[in-house]
Amino acid sequence: MKSGELSFTEENYLKAIYSLSERSVSFDTSTNEIAERLRTKPPTVSDMLKKLTAKKLIAYEKYKRVQLTKSGRQIAIQIVRKHRLWEVFLHSTLKFSWDEVHEVAEQLEHIHSEELITRLEKFLGYPKFDPHGDPIPSAEGELEDGKRINLSEVENGTNCQVVGVMDSSTPFLQYLEQIDIAIGTRLKVVGKIEFDGSMIIQIKKKPQFTVSKKFSENVMVTA
């Protein structure tokens, strides 16, 4: 391991602390939560927290809750970025299904090479969201949270990108597949029908088609 680089394990701790903190009001988390997330035991976490404190990656005092420092968060975000870019690669390029990508991405996210990620991102066409619809941080760590809105709220003539669904029933997913819409699909709203809220949509240069209000209300997009 090159000097300055973190170990696989340290990176996993930062990632866990990051994601647990994000889910909390006070942007912090606890020893036990981390232990549970990483399927390890609290004493192990206690040890690591001391180590990460020494490296100034977390702000932590005995018996208190844990928060990432600015540099700790920066590193965590870079790992998330790598994880999500690899997920896009696995899904879009290698045709893994949505649910198969995570495990492998967990390994790939720890590959150390700036250049690799830069080129991978370029190859993938600078995607903004992973196959689960979660946003991909930029190289600078910016989390563009292009507010996710309902397709039904998109204005006429606007381009948007599909980032998730509200309904994950089989019929709905099959319908999506049939009309060739998936996470990441970019589409344009070319018309709306006042009468019943139907929408006319265009994908790339394919023929336009119409979807119902019920449909568009179940698709999440970002501008």
Next chain:
Amino acid sequence: MKSGELSFTEENYLKAIYSLSERSVSFDTSTNEIAERLRTKPPTVSDMLKKLTAKKLIAYEKYKRVQLTKSGRQIAIQIVRKHRLWEVFLHSTLKFSWDEVHEVAEQLEHIHSEELITRLEKFLGYPKFDPHGDPIPSAEGELEDGKRINLSEVENGTNCQVVGVMDSSTPFLQYLEQIDIAIGTRLKVVGKIEFDGSMIIQIKKKPQFTVSKKFSENVMVTA
């Protein structure tokens, strides 16, 4: 690490033993050679050799030389396979140069996922050689050593794939680039000129062109 899976370190030892053995007449290697290859010290190697012996991955007796067992070699070959497929990915897909791919592939080769390699190989179009012209073992561990011959020896009307060069001077490499020939390029010999040994070549559906005998003698291909 899932049970049965080898650690990063163990995999590196097998790979080192494999490549050092291949280069020897008796298909074996020594403690010191391994230590040097892995930039570690002989006692460390001694320890690991005991461990690998216990796992029946190597045939080894104290103070004697080391050989891989059948299963050890099988595993080593799979690692080589992964390494070379990743090299192709880095070079062909992500446009890394020939000399940049190795370091990153050293990390990627240890990702554990059969499915990943299966899909990666398919995506890459089942390449037979890596960017350095070394053969890629099949999923079954077969090392197709489609004898590398001189392009000048290829018969009229035969398809072949470029696997290496004899000359690596800048002018030659620049010429290769200019006429769009790289490692992995598939081409067809469509004619030969008796007079001076020139060759008429076709790549995919591009226009045919002629190369000199001096040129074709410096290109290695496989049938």
Next chain:
DNA sequence: AATTAAAGTTAGGCAAATCTAACTGTTTTG
């Protein structure tokens, strides 16, 4: 063949990451 040189192995130790068992602090609650 005896001695030196080299190759290889033990012994003992260290650091990282993990565990269990026992202890200490904090929180909840009757």
Next chain:
DNA sequence: CAAAACAGTTAGATTTGCCTAACTTTAATT
């Protein structure tokens, strides 16, 4: 508010991979 429950830490052991120093075996050389 005291006691139980929970959360968190320390202590001490284990495993893996690595090291140096000292020893042993094999090989080379005079």
